[in-house]
Amino acid sequence: MDKQIDQSTIKPQASRKSTGLRQVAAVAGVSTATVSRVLNNPESVSEGLRTRVLMVIDQLGWVPNAAARALSSNRTGAIGAIFPALGVGDFARAIDAMQDALAARNYLLLLARSRYDAALELVQARKLVERGVDGLILVGSTRSQDYEQFLRRLSIPYINSFVFDADSAIPCVGPDNARAMAEMVDYLVSLGHRRFGMIAQTNRNNDRAAARRDGVRDALARYGLAIPPQAMVEGEWSIAEGRKLLRQVLATSPRPTAIICGNALLAIGAVLEAAEMHIVLPRDLSIVGYDDTELMSELPQPITTVRVASDRVGKLAADLIVDMLEGQTSVSGARIPSEIVVRSTTGPAPQD
Amino acid sequence: MDKQIDQSTIKPQASRKSTGLRQVAAVAGVSTATVSRVLNNPESVSEGLRTRVLMVIDQLGWVPNAAARALSSNRTGAIGAIFPALGVGDFARAIDAMQDALAARNYLLLLARSRYDAALELVQARKLVERGVDGLILVGSTRSQDYEQFLRRLSIPYINSFVFDADSAIPCVGPDNARAMAEMVDYLVSLGHRRFGMIAQTNRNNDRAAARRDGVRDALARYGLAIPPQAMVEGEWSIAEGRKLLRQVLATSPRPTAIICGNALLAIGAVLEAAEMHIVLPRDLSIVGYDDTELMSELPQPITTVRVASDRVGKLAADLIVDMLEGQTSVSGARIPSEIVVRSTTGPAPQD
DNA sequence: TTGTACGCGTTATCAC
DNA sequence: GTGATAACGCGTACAA
Numbered sequence: 033m034d035k036q037i038d039q040s041t042i043k044p045q046a047s048r049k050s051t052g053l054r055q056v057a058a059v060a061g062v063s064t065a066t067v068s069r070v071l072n073n074p075e076s077v078s079e080g081l082r083t084r085v086l087m088v089i090d091q092l093g094w095v096p097n098a099a100a101r102a103l104s105s106n107r108t109g110a111i112g113a114i115f116p117a118l119g120v121g122d123f124a125r126a127i128d129a130m131q132d133a134l135a136a137r138n139y140l141l142l143l144a145r146s147r148y149d150a151a152l153e154l155v156q157a158r159k160l161v162e163r164g165v166d167g168l169i170l171v172g173s174t175r176s177q178d179y180e181q182f183l184r185r186l187s188i189p190y191i192n193s194f195v196f197d198a199d200s201a202i203p204c205v206g207p208d209n210a211r212a213m214a215e216m217v218d219y220l221v222s223l224g225h226r227r228f229g230m231i232a233q234t235n236r237n238n239d240r241a242a243a244r245r246d247g248v249r250d251a252l253a254r255y256g257l258a259i260p261p262q263a264m265v266e267g268e269w270s271i272a273e274g275r276k277l278l279r280q281v282l283a284t285s286p287r288p289t290a291i292i293c294g295n296a297l298l299a300i301g302a303v304l305e306a307a308e309m310h311i312v313l314p315r316d317l318s319i320v321g322y323d324d325t326e327l328m329s330e331l332p333q334p335i336t337t338v339r340v341a342s343d344r345v346g347k348l349a350a351d352l353i354v355d356m357l358e359g360q361t362s363v364s365g366a367r368i369p370s371e372i373v374v375r376s377t378t379g380p381a382p383q384d
Numbered sequence: 385m386d387k388q389i390d391q392s393t394i395k396p397q398a399s400r401k402s403t404g405l406r407q408v409a410a411v412a413g414v415s416t417a418t419v420s421r422v423l424n425n426p427e428s429v430s431e432g433l434r435t436r437v438l439m440v441i442d443q444l445g446w447v448p449n450a451a452a453r454a455l456s457s458n459r460t461g462a463i464g465a466i467f468p469a470l471g472v473g474d475f476a477r478a479i480d481a482m483q484d485a486l487a488a489r490n491y492l493l494l495l496a497r498s499r500y501d502a503a504l505e506l507v508q509a510r511k512l513v514e515r516g517v518d519g520l521i522l523v524g525s526t527r528s529q530d531y532e533q534f535l536r537r538l539s540i541p542y543i544n545s546f547v548f549d550a551d552s553a554i555p556c557v558g559p560d561n562a563r564a565m566a567e568m569v570d571y572l573v574s575l576g577h578r579r580f581g582m583i584a585q586t587n588r589n590n591d592r593a594a595a596r597r598d599g600v601r602d603a604l605a606r607y608g609l610a611i612p613p614q615a616m617v618e619g620e621w622s623i624a625e626g627r628k629l630l631r632q633v634l635a636t637s638p639r640p641t642a643i644i645c646g647n648a649l650l651a652i653g654a655v656l657e658a659a660e661m662h663i664v665l666p667r668d669l670s671i672v673g674y675d676d677t678e679l680m681s682e683l684p685q686p687i688t689t690v691r692v693a694s695d696r697v698g699k700l701a702a703d704l705i706v707d708m709l710e711g712q713t714s715v716s717g718a719r720i721p722s723e724i725v726v727r728s729t730t731g732p733a734p735q736d
Numbered sequence: 737t738t739g740t741a742c743g744c745g746t747t748a749t750c751a752c
Numbered sequence: 753g754t755g756a757t758a759a760c761g762c763g764t765a766c767a768a
Contacts, residue, residue: 063755095514100745102451103760124471162447271682330623415739452761
């Protein structure tokens with residue numbers, strides 16, 4: 033009798049196409065609960081059953097359904113991250129490290145791209161939340177009211193990366209952009225420079241770029257110095273712009289003796305253009321950049337720059353958000369130190 | 385009476401925390417089915433109800449739960465893509481375009497990275513499938529037996545990108561790597577070059593690199609030419625390696641008059657190193673690369689290279705996989721044309 | 737056009 | 753340690 037009943041109750045299950053956990057349970061002769069436990073809490077299942085179930089899983093090639101799991105457990109095991117761009121030097125390195133760190137802790141990274149567009153970023157955040165991410169890694173700390181409100185209503189944790197603000201309410205992982213630039217200014221002033229120009233990265237929806245610019249300005253102010261408006265220009269993220277803007281800055285008078293660039297590509301463009309203008313670095317002019325990509329050291333003229341361990345930013349951000357999710361105590365942020373890498377594009381200010 | 389019944393039936397729903405669609409339905413005074421339809425099939429709902437429901441949704445700030453939706457509809461609206469690397473020139477451009485194209489058609493891109501590691505790629509594929517992606521975009525077309533089997537068993541479509549093989553069973557979107565290199569060889573031979581060297585990208589788990597190398601070899605063979613083993617070297621993806629390998633190739637005798645590099649960074653390294661060795665391009669030597677990044681044209685010496693519209697690869701791959709999902713007829717692949725961009729690192733072979 | 741009711745595949749809370 | 757079984761939130765026949 034029992035057997036007959038078993039079979040008749042199995043039939044309808046078998047007709048349910050080639051589904052999952054239930055199948056495994058049936059074949060292994062255990063309950064669905066046990067199969068689930070083998071996956072999520074192996075220690076709570078006896079050795080014997082566990083191996084048996086694992087064999088069946090392997091044999092059937094069963095892959096658990098993440099959607100069902102998410103629906104039932106209210107966790108997806110996915111972390112969302114929104115970056116302005118994905119292929120750009122420091123972000124790319126951070127993303128790689130983030131992915132590795134998350135994978136190591138059994139989380140998946142969901143990447144979105146905001147293109148430095150505030151509205152788009154909010155859209156992306158919504159999509160990620162809709163997708164059920166357990167936490168969010170954002171870049172920067174300045175956002176619109178709408179966005180702030182959206183985040184506040186959220187029941188999931190989020191952190192800011194690539195910025196560091198000691199007294200921010202929400203955790204930050206990143207360099208102190210302003211301080212990094214201040215150190216660069218100190219270095220240049222110590223070389224005797226007094227007239228500065230800046231090829232800044234555009235500030236539009238980019239508080240890191242703004243912080244770098246402000247860092248330069250404030251540091252200079254401490255020495256009683258300032259960059260004249262015409263010698264302060266803005267560009268995006270390309271060599272071509274670095275070239276163009278160098279000419280623009282050098283056209284001002286009196287000519288600056290040191291030019292600070294807001295990112296790596298702008299610096300590379302500036303240095304290349306200087307060479308074409310037969311300006312000898314660092315004899316006639318000093319140029320510095322921000323971020324240390326391979327190019328900064330491999331070009332004919334290695335460029336002095338600020339180095340930030342972006343991979344550490346990525347890894348720590350990943351670890352931090354997972355810690356927050358798993359209720360670790362250490363939910364503070366971290367300031368990633370920056371460092372001035374002196375190469376051959378900086379030297380004593382020319383005498384005039 | 386009716387009112388009282390309504391209220392008493394609403395109470396238990398209200399106690400169910402701050403859930404979703406049901407809430408919206410209750411507040412809007414419609415059924416859950418209607419709310420669902422407003423989202424997934426708006427035309428089938430009367431104007432009046434639709435706007436009312438939309439207002440309530442907005443007011444409550446409700447975000448549909450993707451997991452529940454996926455579980456119920458058996459589609460996630462997510463496409464998985466596995467790339468060897470994410471931040472690398474052509475891949476980065478393709479990824480950007482892919483994301484945009486997918487977003488335009490209301491799909492989300494789930495990105496994974498295989499690091500040119502076959503085993504890791506299979507792991508990533510499994511994870512993406514577990515995550516319920518509706519389709520898969522892969523790179524290349526050569527894979528292990530295990531992997532092939534895994535894909536065959538899959539019930540979701542997948543395509544190969546960055547390769548093109550006219551008689552492949554599964555759709556491809558990409559350049560014909562071998563043909564692109566063959567054209568480059570034709571060009572160099574037409575300039576009088578007869579002695580060639582090659583700084584290839586390593587072939588490990590990279591059939592595109594292999595195809596490029598084979599393309600060069602076969603094209604040369606047609607002219608009765610060949611690259612001597614010592615002049616055929618391999619590197620990864622860095623300027624430093626391009627530098628080192630150039631010296632290696634130039635140490636062979638007789639010295640090649642033309643050197644073909646397997647990617648952009650290797651070419652840049654080679655060109656920079658040549659300059660440091662006081663070798664004048666193209667008078668003494670011709671060097672070409674593969675892939676056209678900004679650097680290839682902005683460096684002091686613009687580099688002759690193969691240009692492939694990677695963004696088109698990304699966009700077309702995205703459109704193709706979605707077409708396959710949505711049952712469009714046009715499920716063939718596409719060959720993305722490549723083009724030789726002649727710059728200043730190539731010229732007539734030196735006379736000896 | 738709109739509403740009812742069931743099922744999607746898993747987790748988790750109970751009993752045993 | 754193990755097994756029933758009720759959620760989880762949404763889509764969708766089917767009925768009205």
